Amino acid sequence: MEPTEHRSAVGQLADDLRWLEDHCRRQPDLAAHAGTLRLASALTRNVIGPFLEGQPARPLHVAVVGGAGAGKSTVVNFLAGSVVAEANPQAGFTRHPTAFLPNGPAFQWPTYIGFMGPLNKLSGEKPASADEDVYQVKRVPPAKDGAADPLADFVVWDCPDMTTWASLVYVNRLLEVAALADVVVYVASDERYNDEVPTQFLHILVKAGKAVVVVLTKVRESNAQALIEHFRREILGRLPKLPDGTAPAVPVIAFPQMPQSERTDPSGAGARHRVNLLNQILMLVESDAALRTRTVANAAKFLTTAGDGLLDVARRDLAEFDAWKTAVLAGKADFEERYRKEFLSGEQFHRFDRYRDALMEQLELPGAGRALGNVIWVLRSPYRWSRDYIGGLLVRPAVANQPEAHVLSASLTGWLDRLQAEALRRSGTHAVWKQIAVRFDTELGPQARERFAQECRNFELKETDELDRAGKRMLDNLEQRPALLYTLRGGKLAVDLAAVATIVVTTWPPGWYLLLIPVAVSATHQATELAVRATAETARAKVRHQREDLVATVLTTPLAAWLAEWPATGGSSIEKLQQVLRRVPEMIRQMEARVQAKAAEWAAKPAEATPPGAAQG
Ligand SMILES: Nc1nc2c(ncn2[C@@H]2O[C@H](COP(=O)(O)OP(=O)(O)OP(=O)(O)O)[C@@H](O)[C@H]2O)c(=O)[nH]1
Ligand SMILES: [Mg+2]
Incomplete structure (x- = not known):
């Protein structure tokens, strides 16, 4: 199959899903459904498209998501090993996604046409609070002690919050990155771990087959274990079962209330929290290729199984x-x-x-x-x-x-x-x-x-x-x-x-x-x-x-x-709807078959990258 053929099929499917999403948005009670559609189209253009066109597994993407003021930017700093993201007491401070590239040799940034959909890459620098449909890319500075970066294969994304499905602009920016992610770090704070919309969002990500790690922030240390148990039972316990009938395995860790000295020194004073988090993530990575294949295969499976639901609005x-x-x-x-x-x-x-x-x-x-x-x-x-x-x-x-x-x-x-x-x-x-x-x-x-x-x-x-x-x-x-x-x-x-x-x-x-x-x-x-x-x-x-x-x-x-x-x-929505209804299920079937074929190719190839080792404490 020629890359251009993949490209037009992927482009068509992503466009159709986008159109369905817009159509859905015109009905206010379907806002969450529109979110699922956006995720589906973003998975198509950010994950499936690049994979079919032969983009390499590296860089892997880890996206940090959660409710407003949950501590996402703080967690990003712990992943990066230094203060790179702007943490701010004002809830909803981060307004557009920022990608933090690991320090080290440059790797190829995804060049796939349509990558990140409507979000443009900023050329200059802007504060995280700039409210625009953009994403920016920054580089993590080298570690002070010259230690190797355990996440050297990863781009770490700081995202806007997930507080309401209705605030379209943020949700869409967030979904674009969440779709791209190979690993999602879901951040919930001790006070607001139970908020409805972020929890729905977590459900959707798990359904999309994302590898998820939960970080509960601002937890009193004495209370940490109890809260983790409670979260497992009350929030994760309600997650939908996987297609094979098992409950999804989602590790949960707690970030305690930290003094500023720890919060602003992730590799030094706050290192123990950082190591705990990195280990959870690195445990998910058998190899770059295996993790990426998992991301892509799950995305295709999500489209297939969610396909019927996606078309409900139609x-x-x-x-x-x-x-x-x-x-x-x-x-x-x-x-x-x-x-x-x-x-x-x-x-x-x-x-x-x-x-x-x-x-x-x-x-x-x-x-x-x-x-x-x-x-x-x-x-x-x-x-x-x-x-x-x-x-x-x-x-x-x-x-x-x-x-x-x-x-x-x-x-x-x-x-x-x-x-x-x-x-x-x-x-x-x-x-x-x-x-x-x-x-x-x-x-x-x-x-x-x-x-x-x-x-x-x-x-x-x-x-x-x-x-x-x-x-x-x-x-x-x-x-x-x-x-x-x-x-x-x-x-x-x-x-x-x-x-x-x-x-x-x-x-x-x-x-x-x-x-x-x-x-x-x-x-x-x-x-x-x-x-x-x-x-x-x-x-x-x-x-x-x-x-x-x-x-x-x-x-x-x-x-x-x-x-x-x-x-x-006369070009009415029903006319388009009929077209889309005919086209989408067939295209999803084709897409899954192509992904399976390509995944089999990858599996047959010797691993390109050696699995990264676990972080040292
Ligand atoms: N005391 C204390 N404050 C914390 C802790 N973690 C985060 N914070 C503070 O909580 C506020 C919000 O943290 P951020 O990391 O900016 O949260 P965010 O999720 O990125 O927030 P938005 O981008 O605004 O959605 C900041 O002022 C942080 O300094 C903690 O463990 N202890
Ligand atoms: Mg933030």
Whole structure:
């Protein structure tokens, strides 16, 4: 695998996690979750990326973290062996991270692109209290007695405090360094060892597989052992179990209340405390390569196991998105129901009458038969007159059916109004709804109407066409079956003639009974008309169904699909969220596989560095 390929994959994953984090930050109750996401993206760019690109294990990184005023800068001085960090009674004094390089031959500072994310390396020097997104690098002066530095392979980081997840700037600066660390020294003071947010932070670091050493500061010496036990039980006892079911091994040591003379002379008057701390750290270091491999493998494992949790925020958004889709579909069903009730059920499709009359006409005899037909037609005249007269009396004025265009437009208004009301009602509950509510009047509503108007033009063309086709189909059914057509025509004539013959023969000699003839031919005609009407009604019902389908396929289904996807288009957060949700799990899987492959390479190589020896007391 080429380094550039690693780089783009790592860059993409880190960016996606960063984006998820920003997305999360917009929801205040998810601040801690955003912190986990920041840690995940920082692990990707500060640990996994450099490792895959072949950066050497050295320097290892030890980060000193904890609550405000816990004594972090003081502990940094003990690690460095001299006063290098500014300890200050003002809590929250240290505002940006500072890296202290060991004295000795220079080693390669990580040059990985994206290393430390948004934090820039300061070129000059600034006080630790400078509140900027920067980190600075300083060098530890040589030991006065010329002794070798036990942490010669380590960069020691002094960090801002961890007091609230909400103070973004500090948390982010801190997380950047914590992610980078091979060893984390967690500092808690005797008075505030139990603070909630630093404890949550400790939990996350342990979950991320960091090697952690706890230093309890400002402890009364008589109380030290009891406090250590208490801390193990109450704080560490609540740590999540490791994937293999064991409790994480986290050593705890106490730094007693020290007079200033000890505090400011870590290698001299305070040396016993320093040795105690260094030994805890050096015990974790089998070799540079082994410790770094552990850091990287655990980071990859954290991404894999935390992966699902990391995406929780996205799932919540997508659940809201699904709720929107459900609302759209409910509106679609309402629209169709309304169209059925207010238009279709009362619609006669008068245009269709033409085809019914044409069907009736088809049953009349052509050619020579026409003359006979005309005779019968004359005979039926009294029937026709009375039928039309009675029909005229019976026909109730047609109920004015609402025009179709009117029903369609009103149904659309109903659909959109309902969606808008839902978006407004829920806009306080989630950003997805808020975004919809805010953009409804200016974008969603007008765009939906415009689309609908276009679809309507298409619909009108198709509906006329469909009606004509149904009418023609009815006529063609008969026309294309000449045998049936002639049987029906002939049959009707035969029945008429048979009736006439029967009347003439049975009532011979002719008398007033001949008046029965018009009655008989009228009766056969009425029967034929009823049959034709029934055929036409069946066809009309079919047209009604087809119209219903047509509304669904041409109007409501495309519009519903467009409405449903609307929140996920135009570069919206949902669109990006869907992309990220698809991409992140796959990239994490790939990343873990790459890390495993590279770790196996490292394990096969002879160790580059000899393990550092334990500190001398
Ligand atoms: N008396 C006494 N004071 C201590 C001890 N350890 C630290 N302090 C003091 O506690 C104060 C805070 O210590 P720092 O090391 O600056 O703490 P920090 O965690 O770096 O604090 P911020 O950077 O402000 O978050 C300083 O004034 C230290 O001198 C101790 O053992 N005894
Ligand atoms: Mg400090």
